[in-house]
Amino acid sequence: MRVDVTSVVDDRGTTDVAGHDVLAPDCPSRVVFGRIGERWTMLVILALARAGTLRFTELKTQVGRVTPKVLTETLRALEDDGLISRRAFQDSPPRVEYSLTPLGESLLEPIDAMRAWAERHVPEVLAARERAASA
Amino acid sequence: MRVDVTSVVDDRGTTDVAGHDVLAPDCPSRVVFGRIGERWTMLVILALARAGTLRFTELKTQVGRVTPKVLTETLRALEDDGLISRRAFQDSPPRVEYSLTPLGESLLEPIDAMRAWAERHVPEVLAARERAASA
DNA sequence: ACGTCCGGTATCTTCAACGGAACTTCCCTC
DNA sequence: GAGGGAAGTTCCGTTGAAGATACCGGACGT
Numbered sequence: 354m355r356v357d358v359t360s361v362v363d364d365r366g367t368t369d370v371a372g373h374d375v376l377a378p379d380c381p382s383r384v385v386f387g388r389i390g391e392r393w394t395m396l397v398i399l400a401l402a403r404a405g406t407l408r409f410t411e412l413k414t415q416v417g418r419v420t421p422k423v424l425t426e427t428l429r430a431l432e433d434d435g436l437i438s439r440r441a442f443q444d445s446p447p448r449v450e451y452s453l454t455p456l457g458e459s460l461l462e463p464i465d466a467m468r469a470w471a472e473r474h475v476p477e478v479l480a481a482r483e484r485a486a487s488a
Numbered sequence: 489m490r491v492d493v494t495s496v497v498d499d500r501g502t503t504d505v506a507g508h509d510v511l512a513p514d515c516p517s518r519v520v521f522g523r524i525g526e527r528w529t530m531l532v533i534l535a536l537a538r539a540g541t542l543r544f545t546e547l548k549t550q551v552g553r554v555t556p557k558v559l560t561e562t563l564r565a566l567e568d569d570g571l572i573s574r575r576a577f578q579d580s581p582p583r584v585e586y587s588l589t590p591l592g593e594s595l596l597e598p599i600d601a602m603r604a605w606a607e608r609h610v611p612e613v614l615a616a617r618e619r620a621a622s623a
Numbered sequence: 624a625c626g627t628c629c630g631g632t633a634t635c636t637t638c639a640a641c642g643g644a645a646c647t648t649c650c651c652t653c
Numbered sequence: 654g655a656g657g658g659a660a661g662t663t664c665c666g667t668t669g670a671a672g673a674t675a676c677c678g679g680a681c682g683t
Binding site (some may be wrong): 526527539553554558561578579580581582585 | 640641642648649651
Binding site (some may be wrong): 360380382383384385386387389390391407417432433434435436456459460462463466467468469470471472474475477478479480481482485486 | 518560594601620
C-alpha cells in the first residue's frame with residue numbers, strides 16, 4: 354500500500370480490520386505510544402485520575418520534581434490532545450483547575466493493562482537487566 | 489511536607505495491593521513506559537511478533553528507516569531487558585537471529601490494549617489537535 | 624509599603640537520542 | 654585478487670527535550 358515505507362509485509366496479513374498498518378511510522382498507535390512515552394504525561398494522568406481535579410501547584414507537588422516549564426508544556430500537550438481540560442477562574446490569586454476529559458478517562462483502561470503487566474513482570478525485567486549488567 | 493518522593497499521597501489509597509506507588513518516579517510502570525516510548529522498540533517488538541524470528545537485516549528493512557547503529561542499540565536494550573533473544577551462529581556470512589522471549593510475548597497483550605484504544609480514539613485525538621492548532 | 628501566593632514565561636544550559644557515512648572481519652564467489 | 658554479503662562498530666554531528674533559575678502581574682494580608 355501507499356506510504357513509502359510500506360508494503361513491508363503485505364504477504365502476511367499485517368493490516369488489521371480497520372486498515373491500519375501497525376508497523377507504519379504514522380500508525381495511530383505510534384501517536385499514542387509517543388505521547389504516553391513522554392516523561393511526565395503518565396504521572397499527570399494518573400494524578401488526575403486519582404484526585405479528579407487538581408490545581409497547577411497541586412499537580413506540581415504530586416507529580417514530583419517537575420519544573421513549571423515542563424509541566425506547562427505537558428499540560429498544554431495533553432489539553433491539545435483532548436485528554437485533559439483546563440478551567441481558569443479569574444480569582445485572585447489566580448486559580449486553574451485541571452481534570453481528565455471523558456477521552457482521558459477512557460485512556461486509563463489500557464494504561465492500567467500496562468501497569469498490571471509492569472507489576473507482574475518488572476521483577477523479571479530488572480533481573481534480566483542485572484544479569485546483563487554483570488556480564 | 490517532607491519532600492522525599494515517597495509518601496506523596498498517603499492520605500488516599502495511592503498504593504496498590506502490591507505496594508507500588510504508581511506516581512513514584514521509580515515505579516515499575518515508569519520503566520515499562522519509558523522503554524516502549526523509545527522510538528523503535530515498538531516496531532521491533534511488533535515485527536518480531538509477526539515474523540517469529542528475524543535476522544538483523546530483515547529487521548532493518550521491516551522496521552523502516554532505522555540506521556544500523558540505532559537498531560543495534562535498540563536490540564541490545566531489549567535483550568538486556570529480557571524481552572528479545574539473540575542467537576548468533578558462526579556461519580559465514582555471519583547469521584544472527586532475533587526473536588521474542590516468552591516475557592516479550594507477554595508484553596503483546598497490554599500493547600494490544602493500547603493499540604485497540606488508539607484505533608478507537610485516535611480520530612478524536614486528531615480532531616482535538618486540529619481544533620487546538622487552528623485556535 | 625512589603626512580602627506572598629498563584630500560574631505561569633523567559634532564558635540559558637545540558638544531555639541523551641538520533642542520524643550519516645565509512646570502516647571492519649570473516650568467508651565466499653567470480 | 655576483486656568484489657560482495659552479513660552484522661555490526663566507530664566517529665562525528667545535529668537536534669530536541671529536559672532542567673535550572675529567574676522573573677512577572679495582580680490582588681491580598683498585615
